[in-house]
Amino acid sequence: MHEKTKLPIRRLLSAAAAFAIAAVLTTAVAPSGSAAGSTFPSAKGTQPVSTKIKVGTTPYDGGMKRFYGTGALGDGGQEEGKSPLFELANGATLSNVILGYPASDGIHCLGTCTLNNVWWEDVGEDAATLKGSSSSQKMTVNGGGARKASDKVFQHNGPGTIHIRNFQVDDFGKLYRSCGNCGTQYKRHVILENVTAYSPGKVLAGINTNYGDTARYSGITIVGDSSRNIVICEKYKGVTSGEPTKIGSGADSTNCLYSSSNITYR
Template sequence: MVSRSSAPTPHRKRRGRLWLIGAVTAGLVSAAVAGGVALATDDPPSAASSTTEAPVRTLASSPAEAPARTLAFPEATGEQAVAETQQVSGTFDGELQRFVGTGALGGGDQEEGQDPIFELADGAVLKNVILGAPAADGVHCLGSCTLDNVFWEDVGEDAATFLGESEDATYLVTGGGATKAEDKVFQFNGNGTLTVRGFEVSDFGKLARTCGNCSEQFQRDIVLEDVTATAPGSELAGINSNLGDTARLSNITIVGDAEREIVPCQKFEGVTEGEPTELGSDADGTNCVFAESDITFQ
């Protein structure tokens, strides 16, 4: 079921460097997708049972500058202003409506401690949702969750934060896309495994980062499959190799990064106080697991 609550969800994050948001000269490519009936159940389906198909994802080239591209987002079927965090259990189908924060959720900057637009209970599914601007702290998953065909038009503090405490927790992001993330898109503070599949990102700091300085640390795993990342960007996966974190990358396409500045996998020394230390970024087969053939530059 879906209910409302203004209770904050505390979590700790490491700030990354800010990225300038480049001017978008290409027109926005629309992809009309038929939405299902909105529902909330007390018996959430498994991630494998989701049947929503993501819209065809294409890149539109700018006629002025060939490297400049924009992501293809679906056309919103409507818009809702959200003043209080929406609690989701079971499945919530947004029918490709745009949800925009207002009032206490009207922040779109990097201020710490913002509340999310949606907070998902363990096992919940959020699908066919567009988060507009401002989007506060996006989506929080309190346990295992699925984000299916979810789009962020302008990432606020983070797009989604994963907070489950069980080592068996699984977080699946399938389809969708995000742009304009000054720091992190997906903040992985909890335990378990995060899989991002069939996703597009542009103009970002880090696509997925395990928490560098949470007061309680875990060994975490990130899987990136069939991901397209368009420059500018900093890192696809950031992990704490000293804590045993892993990142497995396959079928990755990096667009518009002639200097190859986007790092596929960056290792850190994670801490519980202070700031983490940056380590290497080589594919070592243990923590950063990918082959040269898994990364394609266009």
């Protein structure tokens, strides 16, 4: 019969200390993201931006570098009228970019544009704005995510459509807002498809029903909002001066187009 091996007290203490250290390290080294569980990619280098980068019809691939504003662009506040870090011409495509802090006014699209796998680590005034003047123009946001947007993520000033798909948003005011008081107003449309929203957040989409705006939803997942405080569709009476008036919220058959089956809470 074999006798059980007795470990010296010093070795037992060392093993216990090693276990404690390993537990601390395991807790400290967690994926980038909020307590709700959103995760963001790691940057592959950094690039300061002191003058906005203009992107034409030749696709621009940022290689997953982090771009951040310096000098005149080194402001992450909410004041209106800031310059963007990227200005996209009609027909431009921007891919694999991380916007760090400060991000000024993010990205401006002057017409139809595509944003592939673009991430905003700390949204400044807005993450991206669709400008332009054609009713057929479309901003397509495919993949990526945004967080720390105290006001809006996507701002829609021109006409046309913004299509946001396969996207995540965390700690935000409004994911989308049709301009409430632009000097020239238009009918605008937003499509939210396969979007995951992490609480805290306020509104997924704000639209102006008096101008005929629409918001369509499919595959929406809301995480960490057990009280269901995040408004799915908020309705306004838009204006050309002054402040818009909030007039309601919720699904209907004309402007806020979704049903309970399009929204999942977890």
